[in-house]
Amino acid sequence: MxxxxxxxxxxxxxxxxxxxxxxxxxxxxxxxxxxxxxxxxxxxxxxxxxxxxxxxxxxxxxxxxxxxxxxxxxxPKLIRLGESSSHMLSVFARPHLARLVDELGESANMAMLDGDQIVYLAQVQSRHSMRMFTEVGRRVLPHCTAVGKAILAQYPESEVRDLLHRTGMPKHTDNTITTADAFTAQLRQAEKHGYATDEGEQELGVRCVAVAVPDAPSPLAISISGPAPRMTESLVDRAIPLLTQAAESLSKDLR
CATH class of the missing domain: 1.10.10.10 (Winged helix-like DNA-binding domain superfamily/Winged helix DNA-binding domain)
Structure with a gap:
């Protein structure tokens, strides 16, 4: 010994x-x-x-x-620890999200994969009168969100397909991806390029771009979202390196 x-x-x-x-x-x-x-x-x-x-x-x-x-x-005693941990994640994330809003002008979010669902843990809202509002604590399925795609792009395809089989892929808009093959193809692109998008797949007229938080203690992603007319290709191109930098900085804060 x-x-x-x-x-x-x-x-x-x-x-x-x-x-x-x-x-x-x-x-x-x-x-x-x-x-x-x-x-x-x-x-x-x-x-x-x-x-x-x-x-x-x-x-x-x-x-x-x-x-x-x-x-x-x-x-059940773990629930209290989980709730406190989620609150602290939000506290750590807010300065990084606020900087994204200052730089890009659109709402910034942080979300986590919890079981088979995406749960939103933090948001800093845009200062525009017309803006995207996602209630903290809201749960959605990952197949129709940029944050869900960014997170699942890190998972083996077999695990992703098992998740999709459990949840189904309900259609929210005409843009929602509803087949596992099309979804996993998007995940391969997200893994290759380092970001994922939602092109009005959860809510029509809303565009979102997200990156995963590397080496996070839980599967996390951060995003910006806004009305599609304001979320131009130029804005998305500006957003990607800023999101990546924010995700890396948040990752360091969580270690």
């Missing part, structure tokens, strides 16, 4: 049991929020007795709950 293991420290110098406990929570979240002990052991590579000890502690603290099926689910 190494000295680090004897002292209960992980490879990064942290406390190993804490690293393992959070690793289990992240594993469960990635798997949909419910797993059995044997599944957790297989996914984590940890011995079953270690898994059992960690899980019992998390249950006692309210971060996990055991179902009648004997499987474990993420507990």
């Amino acid at each position: 190494t000295e680090d293991n004897q002292n209960g420290k992980g490879r990064t110098g942290g406390v190993q049991s804490i690293e393992r406990a959070f690793g289990l929570l992240e594993t469960m979240a990635d798997a949909g929020g419910m797993m059995g002990l044997s599944q957790l052991a297989a996914a984590s590579g940890l011995p079953l007795p270690t898994i059992h000890r960690l899980v019992r502690t998390l249950v006692d603290l309210g971060y996990l709950r055991q179902e009648p099926s004997r499987q474990y689910v993420l507990g």
Whole structure:
């Protein structure tokens, strides 16, 4: 046994049991929020007795709950942590979004992929009397949003197609993409060029351009949106490097 293991420290110098406990929570979240002990052991590579000890502690603290099926689910106590974390993400994002509005004149947004949906976490509105307003907390499907495309462009195509199969691709406007083949083709273009667009696919007459936030703790993207007549090709060309710079700066703030 190494000295680090004897002292209960992980490879990064942290406390190993804490690293393992959070690793289990992240594993469960990635798997949909419910797993059995044997599944957790297989996914984590940890011995079953270690898994059992960690899980019992998390249950006692309210971060996990055991179902009648004997499987474990993420507990309600995590909701408070998630709400506080979302609020802090918004706090960190606002200065970067405000600079985009100052530079470009259109509304700036930050959104996250939460499960199979996009949720808007922050917005700074344009100063134009006619502007795009997206309510913070609003949830939409990713196939008809620039932020959704920017995020999903980072995912393997098989995972994207599984998501589309679960959610369907409802048509919101005549411009909405409604086939997986057409959507994944757009994602390949977004990955190649580093940005994604929404050409009136969620709401007719609204144009949006978005980039993913690199190395973010959650799948995040930032965007600008506005009426299509104001969101000209020239404005979009100006917006892309500014969005990319803002995303990189926000990423550093979140580390």
